[in-house]
Amino acid sequence: xxxxxxxxxxxxxxxxxxxxxxxxxxxxxxxxxxxxxxxxxxxxxxxxxxxxxxxxxxxxxxxxxxxxxxxxxxxxxxxxxxxxxxxxxxxxxxxxxxxxxxxxxxxxxxxxxxxxxxx
Numbered sequence: 001x002x003x004x005x006x007x008x009x010x011x012x013x014x015x016x017x018x019x020x021x022x023x024x025x026x027x028x029x030x031x032x033x034x035x036x037x038x039x040x041x042x043x044x045x046x047x048x049x050x051x052x053x054x055x056x057x058x059x060x061x062x063x064x065x066x067x068x069x070x071x072x073x074x075x076x077x078x079x080x081x082x083x084x085x086x087x088x089x090x091x092x093x094x095x096x097x098x099x100x101x102x103x104x105x106x107x108x109x110x111x112x113x114x115x116x117x118x119x
Contacts, residue, residue, distance in 0.1 A: 005054040006035040006074070007042045012051045020063055023073065033064045033072035041075050 010018040022031050035055070036042040042052055055063075060072060 004037075005056055006037065006060065007039050007052050008033075008035050008055045008060055009042060009046055009050050009052050018051070018053060020060075022064070022067070022069060023076070025071075025073075030071065031067070031069050033060055033069050034076060035060060035072055035074050037075055045076055 009021040011021060012018055021034055023034050024031055035057075036045070036052075039052070042050060057072070064070075064072070
């Protein structure tokens, strides 16, 4: 996947800042980065309203490294809401325009954090 742009889910914050979404493995043993090979795969796992940006694998890994995240789960098949007890510090990605909803053309609101269930 090196060199190819991936579709990366984000939370949209005030002022247009975006925060990478992260998850946990099904067993909860660690945090992982989440990325998809295309928009169709992202929508199948996270729904039509999920905001996203395109990033290369190196850029994504560089953003996750300060969080202690080494693993990037590509095209997870199962993504479920994370429990309220599990939180992660907010880290923002470099400025990027959030994607627009095809129907409305307006930025997509953020969704809950996710847990990744299948490797």
